[in-house]
Amino acid sequence: PSARLCIMESEIVAALYKGIKLLMEKETAAAGGGCSDDCPAELKTIAGIKVSHPDNRMAKHFCNDYYNSLPADKQKLLLLCCKSGYENADSGMGLYAMSPTDYDELKPYFDKVIRDYHGITGDLKHINCWDLSKVDGLPEGGKLDLAALGLGDTSMRVRVGRNLKDFPLPGNMTQQDRVNLELRMTGAFEKLMADPAYGGNYYSLTPDTKYSIDQTKYQELVDAHIMFKDMSADPYLNSAGISSHWPYGRGVYVSEDKGFIVWVGEEDHLRIMCMKTGTCLNDVFDRLQSCLKVMEAQEGCEFAISPDYGYVTSCPTNLGSGMRASLHIKLPFLTKKGKDVSEAKKAAKTLGLSVRGVGGEHTEAGEDGTVDISPSARLCI
Incomplete structure (x- = not known):
């Protein structure tokens, strides 16, 4: 033991024993x-x-x-x-x-x-609630207007991760499981495509299907931030089995106005998102809630829910709401014009926010300092 002063002799010998044990x-x-x-x-x-x-x-x-x-x-x-x-x-x-x-x-x-x-102690019971009137500290009327914060038109996106209850999660799916899940979801998307309120198309990476696309179209969707990147390049997802059988069972539904998107076969069975360029966060939040109700009403689209942890996701980091609400803002001084995001991440962390590059996780900020900002919490919130 290192201590000598203000420590009893009995404590010294006890500290030796305890220290050696550890x-x-x-x-x-x-x-x-x-x-x-x-x-x-x-x-x-x-x-x-x-x-x-x-x-x-x-x-x-x-x-x-x-x-x-x-x-x-x-x-x-x-x-x-x-x-x-x-x-x-x-x-x-x-x-x-x-x-x-x-x-x-x-x-x-x-x-x-x-x-x-x-960071949870005590009782853990997640409750899902979309009612903004129950949240303190919001503007009167619950309008979340970014213009009131001095921001102009901003890229806004809210998404949730969801998994169907009667399939294995992506890390333990066979290739046929992935294909079968996509087939089930294709039926649901066809109903959306026939509905004038949604319309749009489904794009599949699975070879030789009605909705299959080529590499050029796939890259076009990736570049437009509509489709997710090839997961087989991610060592963490490879080890987890989540990226297995690429590209089978992977695809994306895109509404006619490109504001409602559903990824199929990424880290979760489904990543359901709404996006818009504007200043009112309510627009994407409210639309996502409506779209989720439509999705859950489709035959075979019952989502997996844990009694304590809420909506089930592959990674424990996304449990509960499974939601990520984000927007793109310019922080040129905190990012040194995109060259270093460490200061931005440090400042955001103290506020309960996460910082990503404009291309998503593990990407860099834009040259003008544009970064993707979102709340970090998912569970028990």
Whole structure:
């Protein structure tokens, strides 16, 4: 023990004992968690990551005793959920659910990770509510007008992640599962396309279908920020199994006015979003609520919901509302004209906001300092 002053003799010897105990626990973890020779290699890897990457929440909260208490099939499932985290030690989360029921069936483990990430203590019961009148501190009448904040026309987007309750989550889907889900959703989109209030088209990346598109059209949609990028280039999603079987089962529905979009087969079964360039956030928020009601009314579109965690998503970071509301604003001084977003991220974090580049996560700010800003919270909000 280092202390000498203002510490009792009994405390010094106790500190020695306690310190050695903790030190030996770290040594054991570094050696593979005290596993026997026949211990799964994954557990030894996770134990090492606990020490080398303490911010990896998958490893931080992994408990060998809990793992050993599970039947063989659940042990296999738990390691599958953890795979992205132990194959990518630098993960901040490192954990993905593989089926809509995982959060509840593996709750003793998932709950610790969820509470850590979302900063929740005490009771955890998510409630979904779209009523702005129940939120304090808003302008009279609930109009969220960016013009009142000195902003002109702004790119605004609100989206939610949703998963169908009767399919595995993307990390554990077979190629046929992905194709079958897309086929089901195509039927729903055809009804939207026939409705003058929506219209539009569906674009599929699955080869040889009625709605298949070529690489040129796909790149055009990506460049217009309408379609998601090839996920097979993402090591975290690769390890999680989410990017498997690319491009089968992937596509996007786009309404006639291009303001309502549904991604199929990304990190979640569906990413449903509304977007608009303007100054009133209510326009995209209210439209998304209406579109979700239409989607949920379609046959076969029952979304997975956890009793405690709300809408189920592949990644625990998006649980609850599954919502991300964002807009593009210029922060030239906080980003050094797009060259460095670290100051912008630091300033935003203290306000409960996240900063991304204009192309999404892991992209850079625009040359004029334009960044994508959104609230960080998803669960119990």
